[in-house]
Amino acid sequence: MSARLDGAPAASYWRATTTEPQYRPPAPNSRYDAAIIGAxxxxxxxxxxxxxxxxxVAIIDAQQPGWGASGRNGGFCCIGGDHLGIEAIExxxxxxxxxxxxxxQLAAIEQVKYNCERFNIDADIxxxxxxxLAHKKNRLPQLAQTRTAFLQHYNLQATYLTPAALNQRGQLCDANIAGLHVPAGFGLHPLKYxxxxxxxxxxxxxxxxxxHTVTSLAYQSSHWQLSTTQGEITAGKVLIATNGYTQDAMHTSLNGSVLPALSxxxxxxxxxxQELDRQGWWSHNPSYDTRHLLxxxxxxxxxxxxFGGRGGIRQSEASFAAKxxxxxxxxxRYFPAWSNVNVDYFWRGHVALARQQTPHISTLAQDLYCALAYHxxxxxxxxxxxxxxxxxxxxDEPSLAEVPTFMRAKPKAFPLPQLRTGYLAAAYLAYSWLD
Incomplete structure (x- = not known):
C-alpha cells in the first residue's frame, strides 16, 4: 500500500491565499553532496x-514543495508527532x-517560531x-490525566476549563463538557511557512x-545514483523525507513500513x-477533541x-464526495449555529503512521537516511x-544527543504489509465504536 502521487495540488484555502515561489532550473545529471527526496x-x-x-544539496520531489502534507495540514504547530502519548512512551x-x-516536542515548536523569525516568514501565526475538549462525560478523567502528564513531563501548567470558562474564552461548541488549555503552540498558515x-x-x-519521480536508488562505490523520470542525479548522501507519500518501492529498508491515513x-x-457571537466561538486558539478519530x-x-478530522481509506472521487x-x-453537529454557513474549501491528504507509533530519524544503509512518520x-x-x-x-553528535534513542530505530515493516488497508479499516471501526 502506497499513497498516490498523481493529481494536481489540493484545491485548498492555503493555495488560494499564497503565492508559490519561482524555482531556478536545476542542472541535469548533476552531482551533490546530499540529495533529499521529499520537499x-x-x-x-x-x-x-x-x-x-x-x-x-538537491531536493527531489515527484510533485513540488508543499504538494503533500506540508501544504495540506491544518496549521497546528503544537506538541505531538506520535500515536502513543507521553505516558505510554515512558x-x-x-x-x-x-x-x-x-x-x-517543545524544542520543535520553538524551531518553527525561530524559522519564521530568522527567515522573515509571515506565516499568519x-x-x-x-x-x-472532552466530547463525552466519560472522557473527563482523560483531561485530569493529561493535565498531570503535561506538568510532570513538559513542566507545563495546563488550565482546566469548565463550560463557563469555555464560554468566557469564546470556545463553545457541541463538545463543551470541559476543556484543558495547554500553554504551548500556535496556529499558522502551513503553506506560507x-x-x-x-x-x-x-x-x-x-x-x-x-x-522528478525517483524510480531507483543504487549505491555505487561511495555514492548514490538516483534514477528519476527526468534524468540521473548522483549524491554522496541521501535522505528519504516523503512521510505519508513514501512509496514501498523507494528502498527495501522502507518496504511496508509506512501506513498512510487520510485526514x-x-x-x-x-x-x-454576529455569527461568531451566536455560536459562542471567537477564540483563535487551535483546539481538538478527545475522540480517537479526533x-x-x-x-x-x-x-x-x-474543521478537520480523520477518516476514509479510499481516494476515489466517490469517496471524496461522500467524505x-x-x-x-x-x-x-459540532457548531449548530453555523449549519447554514457555506463551505468554501474541502481537501484531504495523507498522514503517516509507523508500526512503532513514533517518529523516526534513522540510518537505513550506508549514507542513506530517513526522517518520517509524524502521525x-x-x-x-x-x-x-x-x-x-x-x-x-x-x-554531529552534540546535536544528535537531543534525539531520543527510540526515534533513531529503523522503521519496521507492518506484519503482512499488503493488508495495511484492512488494518486501518478495522481500526476505524473500533475507534468509531469507542468514540
Whole structure:
C-alpha cells in the first residue's frame, strides 16, 4: 500500500491565499553532496541545515514543495508527532527517553517560531497554546490525566476549563463538557511557512528538482545514483523525507513500513461577528477533541473556520464526495449555529503512521537516511526532525544527543504489509465504536 502521487495540488484555502515561489532550473545529471527526496518541512529544514554547513544539496520531489502534507495540514504547530502519548512512551521506553522526547516536542515548536523569525516568514501565526475538549462525560478523567502528564513531563501548567470558562474564552461548541488549555503552540498558515522555507533554501544554493519521480536508488562505490523520470542525479548522501507519500518501492529498508491515513479539512466562508457571537466561538486558539478519530479546528485570522478530522481509506472521487458530505454534517453537529454557513474549501491528504507509533530519524544503509512518520502532527516535529536528521548525516553528535534513542530505530515493516488497508479499516471501526 502506497499513497498516490498523481493529481494536481489540493484545491485548498492555503493555495488560494499564497503565492508559490519561482524555482531556478536545476542542472541535469548533476552531482551533490546530499540529495533529499521529499520537499516538505522535513526535507526543507534538512536542506537548509546541510547547506549552512557548506554542502551542495538537491531536493527531489515527484510533485513540488508543499504538494503533500506540508501544504495540506491544518496549521497546528503544537506538541505531538506520535500515536502513543507521553505516558505510554515512558512505560515502553523509560523515564529518560520520555523526558528527552518531551523536550524535543517543545524544542520543535520553538524551531518553527525561530524559522519564521530568522527567515522573515509571515506565516499568519495566531492563537496561544491549544485546547483539548472532552466530547463525552466519560472522557473527563482523560483531561485530569493529561493535565498531570503535561506538568510532570513538559513542566507545563495546563488550565482546566469548565463550560463557563469555555464560554468566557469564546470556545463553545457541541463538545463543551470541559476543556484543558495547554500553554504551548500556535496556529499558522502551513503553506506560507513551507514556501518561506523554500526561499531560504534557494538563498543557500539548494537546487529543486520538481516533478522528478525517483524510480531507483543504487549505491555505487561511495555514492548514490538516483534514477528519476527526468534524468540521473548522483549524491554522496541521501535522505528519504516523503512521510505519508513514501512509496514501498523507494528502498527495501522502507518496504511496508509506512501506513498512510487520510485526514480531511474544510474551511468556511468568512464569518461575521454576529455569527461568531451566536455560536459562542471567537477564540483563535487551535483546539481538538478527545475522540480517537479526533476532530481539530480553529478560527483563522480572516474569520474563516477550519474543521478537520480523520477518516476514509479510499481516494476515489466517490469517496471524496461522500467524505465531504459527512464531514460537513459533523461540522454542523459540532457548531449548530453555523449549519447554514457555506463551505468554501474541502481537501484531504495523507498522514503517516509507523508500526512503532513514533517518529523516526534513522540510518537505513550506508549514507542513506530517513526522517518520517509524524502521525498527523508534523508541523513542529517534521521541522525539528529535518534539522536533526541533518545532524545525523553530518555526524554531529552534540546535536544528535537531543534525539531520543527510540526515534533513531529503523522503521519496521507492518506484519503482512499488503493488508495495511484492512488494518486501518478495522481500526476505524473500533475507534468509531469507542468514540
Amino acid at each position: 516538505g518541512y522535513t526535507g526543507l529544514n534538512a536542506a537548509i541545515a546541510l547547506a549552512d554547513k557548506g554542502l551542495s 512505560k515502553r521506553f523509560g523515564a529518560a527517553a520520555a523526558q528527552s522526547y518531551a523536550q524535543a 495566531s492563537g496561544v497554546g491549544e485546547t483539548l 513551507c514556501y518561506g522555507l523554500v526561499r531560504a533554501a534557494q538563498d543557500r544554493g539548494v537546487n529543486f528538482y520538481n516533478h 480531511n479539512i474544510l474551511v468556511t466562508r468568512p464569518l461575521t461577528q 476532530y481539530y479546528f480553529r478560527l483563522l485570522p480572516d474569520r474563516r473556520f477550519l 465531504r458530505k459527512q464531514h460537513a454534517l459533523d461540522f454542523q 498527523g502532527n508534523g508541523v513542529a516535529m517534521a521541522s525539528w526532525s529535518g534539522n536533526k536528521v541533518a545532524a545525523l548525516m553530518l555526524n
